[in-house]
Amino acid sequence: MHPGRATLPGRPSRFPGPRARVAYDAAPVLDGLSLDLHAGQTTAVLGPNGSGKSTLMRALLGIVPLSAGEIRVHGRPLRRFRAWNRIGYVPQRLTAGGAVPATVGEIVASGQVASRGRLSPFPSRSDRAAVHEALEAVGLAGRARDSVRELSGGQQQRVLIARALAGRPDTFVMDEPMAGVDTDNQHALARTIAHLRDRGSTVVLVLHELGPLEEVIERAVVLGHGRVVHDGRAPAATGACARPGHEHQHPHPDPNDPDPRTAAATDVAPADLIRLEVPGRD
Amino acid sequence: MTELLQYEFMRRALIAAVLVGLVTPIVGTFLVQRRLALLGDGIGHVALTGVALGLLTSTSPVLTAAVVATLGAIVMELVRVRTRASGEVALALLFYGGIAGGVLLINLTPGANNATLTSYLFGSVSTVEPRDLWFVGALAVGVVAVVALFGRELFVLCQDEEVARAHGLPVRFLSILLAVTAALTVVIAMRVVGVLMVSALLIVPVAAAQQLTRSFRVTMALAVAIGLVSSLGGLTTAFYADLAPGATIVVLALAAFCAAVAVGGLLGRRARRRASAARGPEGADSAGTMPQTDRGRVKQ
Numbered sequence: 001m002h003p004g005r006a007t008l009p010g011r012p013s014r015f016p017g018p019r020a021r022v023a024y025d026a027a028p029v030l031d032g033l034s035l036d037l038h039a040g041q042t043t044a045v046l047g048p049n050g051s052g053k054s055t056l057m058r059a060l061l062g063i064v065p066l067s068a069g070e071i072r073v074h075g076r077p078l079r080r081f082r083a084w085n086r087i088g089y090v091p092q093r094l095t096a097g098g099a100v101p102a103t104v105g106e107i108v109a110s111g112q113v114a115s116r117g118r119l120s121p122f123p124s125r126s127d128r129a130a131v132h133e134a135l136e137a138v139g140l141a142g143r144a145r146d147s148v149r150e151l152s153g154g155q156q157q158r159v160l161i162a163r164a165l166a167g168r169p170d171t172f173v174m175d176e177p178m179a180g181v182d183t184d185n186q187h188a189l190a191r192t193i194a195h196l197r198d199r200g201s202t203v204v205l206v207l208h209e210l211g212p213l214e215e216v217i218e219r220a221v222v223l224g225h226g227r228v229v230h231d232g233r234a235p236a237a238t239g240a241c242a243r244p245g246h247e248h249q250h251p252h253p254d255p256n257d258p259d260p261r262t263a264a265a266t267d268v269a270p271a272d273l274i275r276l277e278v279p280g281r282d
Numbered sequence: 283m284t285e286l287l288q289y290e291f292m293r294r295a296l297i298a299a300v301l302v303g304l305v306t307p308i309v310g311t312f313l314v315q316r317r318l319a320l321l322g323d324g325i326g327h328v329a330l331t332g333v334a335l336g337l338l339t340s341t342s343p344v345l346t347a348a349v350v351a352t353l354g355a356i357v358m359e360l361v362r363v364r365t366r367a368s369g370e371v372a373l374a375l376l377f378y379g380g381i382a383g384g385v386l387l388i389n390l391t392p393g394a395n396n397a398t399l400t401s402y403l404f405g406s407v408s409t410v411e412p413r414d415l416w417f418v419g420a421l422a423v424g425v426v427a428v429v430a431l432f433g434r435e436l437f438v439l440c441q442d443e444e445v446a447r448a449h450g451l452p453v454r455f456l457s458i459l460l461a462v463t464a465a466l467t468v469v470i471a472m473r474v475v476g477v478l479m480v481s482a483l484l485i486v487p488v489a490a491a492q493q494l495t496r497s498f499r500v501t502m503a504l505a506v507a508i509g510l511v512s513s514l515g516g517l518t519t520a521f522y523a524d525l526a527p528g529a530t531i532v533v534l535a536l537a538a539f540c541a542a543v544a545v546g547g548l549l550g551r552r553a554r555r556r557a558s559a560a561r562g563p564e565g566a567d568s569a570g571t572m573p574q575t576d577r578g579r580v581k582q
Contacts, residue, residue, distance in 0.1 A: 100311055100501050
């Protein structure tokens with residue numbers, strides 16, 4: 001039933017739990033799916049179109065409701081989760097702007113909406129520093145006063161990532177951040193995500209293909225028809241990365257050096273988990 | 283100008299015009315951002331039923347309009363969320379229900395006639411009573427307070443509802459808050475331009491401003507300036523040239539829009555020329571400041 005299933009040693013991939021289901025107009029999209037995302041890990045959710053990967057991502061954040069079942073984020077049921085400033089979400093969008101013009105700085109600063117108090121009308125020095133850092137991290141320093149409409153598609157995608165960074169979260173959820181981004185910018189984005197990983201952030205990415213992110217991804221969950229069909233190390237490299245002479249952007253982890261993240265995963269506290277439980281169809 | 287201020291009714295009309303010019307573009311900016319530009323129109327239709335109820339029961343029409351428009355806005359927001367596909371049809375039912383109910387009730391009111399109806403459909407700023415003015419003033423303070431307190435959340439909501447949810451924002455509460463704020467704004471503007479043109483004051487100044495701006499805040503500020511100039515200018519022009527004030531205000535706002543499109547086109551062309559000159563033949567404008575090249579840039 002699960003071809004190519006490769007569960008990492010010591011990391012249970014299934015949990016018995018309450019029955020859960022996500023459905024659009026009564027058609028179940030996620031089906032018999034159970035997933036634990038570990039803090040500090042960079043996980044890619046892969047799969048063909050219609051496999052439910054975007055729905056999985058949206059269900060995790062409560063953007064689409066579960067028709068049954070449960071999600072626990074950092075140890076709390078999603079319904080009672082309040083530490084939203086810990087989460088940075090990058091939606092899949094063609095443009096970063098709305099109908100009214102907005103500057104890059106305005107969009108990026110809006111990512112602090114969960115972490116800034118309502119009664120503080122002006123950003124503090126550290127708020128402004130966070131916006132500046134976020135823009136620097138995505139290579140858009142100096143563009144804060146530009147209108148997002150003047151940017152290219154790839155740059156607008158990076159504005160959305162900077163918005164997620166600006167709230168200084170420790171958990172990132174990104175829905176196809178590479179879509180519509182050219183190769184150079186994909187590599188720049190991969191460097192940004194590698195930097196987040198090295199800082200100890202939890203990163204969950206929905207991807208169509210691994211591309212330049214292959215080196216960054218620690219765990220790949222492949223979905224097919226709303227089920228997990230592979231969970232483990234990333235599938236073998238194909239395309240440009242598999243070609244001889246391909247220059248890797250990131251150092252490979254030393255195989256003799258036990259990765260502390262993997263080693264710690266055997267006994268994970270609930271506070272370090274994002275757990276999604278979706279039962280199978282009866 | 284002094285002649286204008288000699289009349290008590292004109293002084294009241296001018297104060298009403300200032301409040302309207304100030305408040306409508308603020309709320310309108312959020313509505314345009316949320317792609318709900320016609321929400322104000324719908325609320326205006328519903329508000330007419332409220333006006334008629336006030337006339338029928340001899341209470342303040344502005345007060346009853348505020349109550350009915352608020353309820354209508356909440357119903358519209360709930361309908362919009364619940365029914366994804368048939369939402370537009372449901373809204374249409376509400377609009378025409380509102381206007382038909384208004385006309386019916388006004389005709390039932392003893393002493394009210396078509397002139398009463400016309401004054402609410404197209405506005406009659408010269409008949410604003412002191413009591414109305416206090417009420418409109420209080421509503422304006424309320425609307426500004428909502429935007430001051432919830433502006434940042436509303437910006438995220440109107441920009442991208444999904445992102446608002448992922449930030450844990452109370453999306454339903456904020457949506458209803460915005461709809462109710464829009465309803466109160468419609469009631470404020472109703473006396474000046476009438477329920478049929480109320481949406482113009484919400485939308486046209488914003489549409490004009492965004493031809494010239496690149497930032498959300500500046501768009502809002504410029505829209506307020508355009509709103510103030512059109513409402514005060516329109517009222518003054520109407521007084522001296524003996525025109526319908528509501529229509530004059532809207533026509534002025536539309537003229538501002540046309541001017542903004544023309545100026546925006548000119549500025550845009552000049553900015554593009556300057557940008558391409560600065561970029562040079564290789565297009566290497568970002569060397570040194572950006573860690574990577576931008577081959578994906580859209581050439582304009």
